[in-house]
Amino acid sequence: MPDSVPSPAGSLRALHAAGELVAAYPQVRGLLDGAPAHELDFAGRALARLDPDEVLAAHPGTPVVRVAVTGRGTVGELVPALTGEAARHGMLLRTLVCGGGYARELADPRSALYAHAPELTLCVLDPLTVWEKVAEPWLPIEVTVAAARQRALLAELAAAHAAHAPSGATLVLNTVPLLRRFTHQLTGLAQRAELGGLWREFNADLLYMSTPAEGLAVLDLEPLLAAGIRADDPRMGAYADAHCTAGLLAAYAREAGHLLRALRGGAKKCLVLDLDGTLWDGVLAEEGPEGVSASGSLRGAAFGAFQRAVRQLASQGVLLAVCSKNDPAPVARALAEHPEFPLGAEDFVTVVADWGSKAEGVHTIAARLGIAPEAVVFADDTPFERETVRAGVPGAAVVPLDAEPALHTEHLLADGWFDTPTLTEEDRLRPTRYAQRERRERFLNGSSDYVSGNASRDATGHQAFLAGLGIRAEVSPAREHESARLAQLSLRTNRFNLTGTRLTTAQVRQLADGSGTLALAVRAADRFGDEGVIGAVFGRVDATGLHLDNLVLSCRILGRGIEEALLSGLLYAARAAGLPAVHALWRPTRANGALRTLYPDHGFAPVPRPGAAADGGSLRFRHALERVTPVPAHVRLRLRLTEAEVETCTPSRT
Structure with missing residues (x-):
């Protein structure tokens, strides 16, 4: 009889026992795909013991996330579960557990939490979060006052985190479970109902604070508790100052892992x-x-x-x-x-x-x-x-x-594969956009000039197809309501993303509102409909010229000449504004290798740079604006570099 296939946990246990878990770290994601909860628990505990530096030395391309965990009591038990969840999604954690109390850690800009420079800060609010400020005997109104003060404190701490954490970092709070051992200290049923209503208002206020795209997320624990997970274990609370059950922390870690994946642009489409x-x-x-x-x-x-x-x-x-x-x-x-x-x-x-x-x-x-x-x-x-x-x-x-x-x-x-920080109008219209794409394909296939199998006539037919689309593109500073869409493009676009840089909505707004910084929205339309915002340009303008820090375009519009029109248009606009040059950066990612020659193909010259290999193979380019590749003839492009300067780029300009 052949040997049975080992379970994912069995394979991971074997690697761990043989001391090969570091060497095999890229396999962990596949091993944990679909693994049940008990296997994830073991995996998380084994993986949490690994030295991140050793993993990175063996696998330099592993995505790393810096995480800080803080709370009112003991919260270290969250780390193994969170480590396992991150590994499921292909990420490696550098985790700091803060033991000084969340209020002090978040309020003090010199705290260990901020010294860790976390991308994600998990502030675990346990079931005793409000009750520690309530003295006996109490009435529902006194609990309400304590909850209101707690809500105000959390708002102040969120503002402190936004000011002192790295740009783009996210603070995670959660709703607070209401325990039966508190509600049933009230013998009056009317007062008990009043407490329940007031507590739910407190949690609702917390949820209304949530703006994940701007650096503050609030996890709702109510659906987890409704699924049968117990919130606390009185014995662990009394003897270990641990006021959340292991089951609740594991479920919390799962939700936090989904959030982290969404913030990193990992939502499925x-x-x-x-x-x-x-x-x-x-x-x-x-x-x-x-x-x-x-x-x-x-x-x-x-x-x-x-x-x-x-x-x-x-x-x-x-x-x-x-x-x-x-x-x-x-x-x-x-x-x-x-x-x-x-x-x-x-x-x-x-x-x-x-x-x-x-x-x-x-x-x-x-x-x-x-x-x-x-x-x-x-x-x-x-x-x-x-x-x-x-x-x-x-x-x-x-x-x-x-x-x-x-x-x-x-x-x-169960796994929140489609979770995204903010749902935009572009998200809702995505199926419509793809229906328009199908009509374009039918138009292409039905073109009388398009003859399959004949290279020259294929090229001629494709140009006729493009000319018949009536493509219009507009590039201008992002409007206020477009910031979330530009951030989403930076998060979710991989193929045409020149540097792989991920931005939050708040970071996009900072670029849009900053002096000398640019956040341009790229919009497109053709005879089959309006494509909406399909790209973004992030950059800076200074005395040395226009700096293109990143270009991002949705994959669904590639191949229509819009990418060539965008780059040529930026060069024309920079020259018209009297700038001396345009500078650009390409940083390799797992998906953008085909863009390595984009800038050289448009007349950019490489800028020799010592130590480029140590910078992940990044390449820098410069265009002197002496000769500019024309905008493709089939694209009507309007480009506004800043609010003060308007530049219309037409195919005939050279």
Whole structure:
């Protein structure tokens, strides 16, 4: 009998026992993918013992996050769970646990917390956070006064964190559980209800403080407690000053890990769904479009509820696609005509229905949408298909559905794969933008001048296609409501991101409002519709010229000449403003290697720089503005470099 395949925890235990965990650190992410809670607990405890410097020495490209953890009592137990969650998402933590009390640590700019320079500060508010300021005997109104003072203190500490932490850092607070051992000290039922209402107002005020894109996030613990997690253990509180249970801290760490991934731009973009046993009840190939169901029975209704949850995600910009082992015609008919389905054919941006590998299907979907395969979440009820995608599409998230459709929604939402700091109007319009993209593709394929297989005529036909699009682009200082979108582009765009720099909304606003700094929004439209804000330019202007600190463009508009128009337009505008040169930086990331020659292709000369290799291979360039590549003839570009200067770039300018 062949040996059984070891569990992820078993493999990790073996590496740990052999002293090979540091050498194998890049494998940890895959080993923890889909691991159950008890395996994550062991993994976190083993990984928390590793020296980050040793891991970085062996794997220099590992993303590192500096984290500070503080609270009122003992909070160190959070670190292993948080370490395991970070490793699941491919990140390595440098963690400082502060023991001086959160109020003092956050208020003092010279504290160890700020010396650590954290990107993420977790301030754990335990169930005794308010009660330590309430003297006995008490009435609900006295608890309210203490809660109001606590709320004011937290606002002051959040302001201190914004002032003293590194730019772009995020402070994380949480709602405070109300314990039965306090509520039931009130014997009057009316007073007990009053306390419950006042406490919920306190937590609501905390939640209204949350602005994750601007450096303050508040985790809501109520859904975790509603799932059956106990908030406190009186014995641990009395004897160890630990006022949150290990289960609550593990769940907190999971939510904090999702937040960290979102702040680092790791939100997924596309949900790829199986059909039989996933989206509907029944087997299409056996029962036909009329035989499958998402209502009409208790089991069928569970599939209908799952479809409604998926539709809710789509309403917020999650792209929906199908990857099914079925013939395409019945699939198309079922999606378009079935009267029971909350989802219809128009809700899916693309469908792959064939009998090939689902890993190949996911790659096909990603290629059609112009997104990286790792931006996909794949949901399927068949273990074999899930393992096929997990092995064949590294980096894609795989959701382990099973034979119980009533739990599909819970499994899909468990890891917050689509969480983003702020939902923008561009997010909501994303499916519409991709529908416009499909119409462009049909226009291209139907062009009479486009002849497949003939290189010269293909080129001519493609130029005719571009000319027929009527592309219009506008570049100007970001408007107030566009700051969140520019920050989101810096977070979520990987392929056309010249430096990989991630910015928060607050940082974008600082650039937009600063003296000599630039945060320009790139907008585009064509005959098929308005694309909205599809790019960003971050830079500075000084006596030496225009400095392009980063250029970011959405992948969905690449290949239309907008990137060439943008760069040429910036050069024209700098020359018209009388600047002596334009300076630019390219910093390599895992996804932007194709952009290494972008600046040289537009006349930039490399600037020799000693120590560039030590700076991660970054390259600097300079353009003397003597000869500027013309804006592509098919793009109508308007570019405003600053509020005071207006420059219109036309194709005829040289």
